Amino acid sequence: MMNxxxxxxxxxxxxxxxxxxxxxxxxxxxxxxxxxxxxxxxAAQETVRAVEDLGARALAVRxxxxxxxxxxxxxxxxxxxxxxxxxxxNNAGITRDNLLMRMSETDFDxxxxxxxxxxxxxxxxxxxxxLKQRYGRIVNLSSVVGLRGNPGQVNYAxxxxxxxxxxxxxxxxxxxxxxTVNAVAPGFIExxxxxxxxxxxxxxxxxxxxxxxxxGAEDVAKSVGFLASDAAAYITGQVLAVDGGMAM
Numbered sequence: 001m002m003n004x005x006x007x008x009x010x011x012x013x014x015x016x017x018x019x020x021x022x023x024x025x026x027x028x029x030x031x032x033x034x035x036x037x038x039x040x041x042x043a044a045q046e047t048v049r050a051v052e053d054l055g056a057r058a059l060a061v062r063x064x065x066x067x068x069x070x071x072x073x074x075x076x077x078x079x080x081x082x083x084x085x086x087x088x089x090n091n092a093g094i095t096r097d098n099l100l101m102r103m104s105e106t107d108f109d110x111x112x113x114x115x116x117x118x119x120x121x122x123x124x125x126x127x128x129x130x131l132k133q134r135y136g137r138i139v140n141l142s143s144v145v146g147l148r149g150n151p152g153q154v155n156y157a158x159x160x161x162x163x164x165x166x167x168x169x170x171x172x173x174x175x176x177x178x179x180t181v182n183a184v185a186p187g188f189i190e191x192x193x194x195x196x197x198x199x200x201x202x203x204x205x206x207x208x209x210x211x212x213x214x215x216g217a218e219d220v221a222k223s224v225g226f227l228a229s230d231a232a233a234y235i236t237g238q239v240l241a242v243d244g245g246m247a248m
């Protein structure tokens with residue numbers, strides 16, 4: 001377990017799945033946790049209770065990460081509540097899968113806005129605070145799909161590949177001021193998204209993983225926790241695949 005005592009983390013999409021696991025990983029290390037959610041109030045309160053059960057403090061903020069004003073309000077709420085922002089984890093994301101010839105502009109734009117623009121807005125909102133502190137950890141959730149592509153996910157792959165480019169670019173911009181920017185690229189992880197897979201699709205996915213199993217949200221969260229910790233102080237601009245060997 002990493003030590004996040006006296007640190008404040010902002011996690012997007014923290015009400016369930018990987019986002020909730022990240023919130024709990026950081027809270028277990030002593031961090032104050034501020035997370036945003038799209039609309040499921042009950043799930044958000046479950047995350048709050050789980051964080052508080054670990055002895056940490058939590059704040060849930062409803063926020064559409066595609067809206068700049070709401071993202072700025074999220075960052076302001078975190079800074080007002082806890083005085084600073086030390087860690088940002090960009091986890092919020094959606095899928096709108098279809099083959100390219102059947103994909104609507106609406107579905108393409110929605111995925112790019114939520115997954116890519118949302119991360120941009122959040123990084124912009126916290127980076128000035130981190131630069132002033134001369135300290136910060138930004139961890140962006142990409143995907144194995146952003147590394148190798150996937151049929152029916154042109155929009156999702158583009159958004160997750162874009163995350164990698166943004167990560168490397170911002171890492172170069174902020175490195176001299178003690179702020180690191182890294183990405184984690186999960187493979188097939190047991191979440192609500194993968195629960196919707198058909199049995200045949202699930203079997204095919206599992207067959208493509210050298211380790212022979214789907215990962216858990218905690219596998220991703222522990223990797224995020226490492227990159228957000230002082231143990232990773234000399235690591236920036238990197239992409240860590242958490243995929244059981246899929247991207248080899």
